[in-house]
Amino acid sequence: MSTLSVYQQSAPELPYKVLTHAEDITATLAEVGVRFERWPASAAIVAGASSVEVLAAYRPQIEQLMGEEGYITVDVVSLTPEHPQRAELRAKFLQEHTHGENEVRFFVAGRGLFSLHLGEQVFEVLCEKNDLISVPAGARHWFDMGEKPNFVAIRLFNNPEGWVAHYSGDAIAEQFSRLEEWT
Template sequence: MAYLILQSTQERIENQQDIKNYLENNNVIYEHWDTSRLPEHLQENYALTDEDKQRILDAFEPEIKAISERRGYQASDVISLSETTPDLDQLLNNFQREHHHTDDEVRFVVSGNGVFVIQGQEQFFEVHLTPGDLISVPPNVRHYFTLDTSRKVVAVRIFVDEAGWVPVYDKE
């Protein structure tokens, strides 16, 4: 389950209802989906074929469909980052540049861990995501994404339009 760290005080929030409330107050959607039906050979597998990625999308089709209907999302895909990813350090450097999008940025963590650092109404906060966690950062909210020390994640990305996913960098 996710946890939060408030950057100005380093306060750690672990209570799931407190996390949901904090994120809701900052217009960030948070859900936790059941990952137990993911086929065993895809759990903690970071070397995914296109077929494997489709199986992941198929496994979570009901949830993806439900949130897409509620939010107007039109497409989804699967990304995998790990020590076998070419140029992982360069990718992470790019991800860690503060930016925003003109569309929601939605990630559902299937395996591994990811961290979103988001500019909230009062301060920046970190959302540490684990398998089953879904987050949607609203349009035009400054943020960046990184990995924790394990340096690996498999995540479903869900979006309205790929053009809305192009990052707009706030600081050059």
């Protein structure tokens, strides 16, 4: 189940708000400029599906979003517990960073934990299958795919080079939840 937990930056041990209804999550994140939606599956995606199959299954939604927001590049990231670089990738994504463009992810399968450091608050968003999240350009955040990643996500970019991070150097991510704590 998709979940949003909101913390004061100074109190990472206890959220002051926890939401599980998609409408509440959407409304709360919209207040801070984050887009969150639930997209119904237009086709079943089976384990091992190719990027071409994944993109074809969600082509109408992708084209609509590309038209609305001007995204020029789309790809699929798929990680499994057997991925040989899973530890290195996790470490890279777990560092607080920003992007010069929105970070857009649509979870086709599996789940991941986006943490957004906005002002004095941290918003932890457990994204699962059918969740779309768009983290605004310049927003400090990190992403945890877990020790044993198991997800497929469509990524959309304005930058033809794809994912480019600017690390903050802040160790705040070490104080907050990891995906394993959400089981």
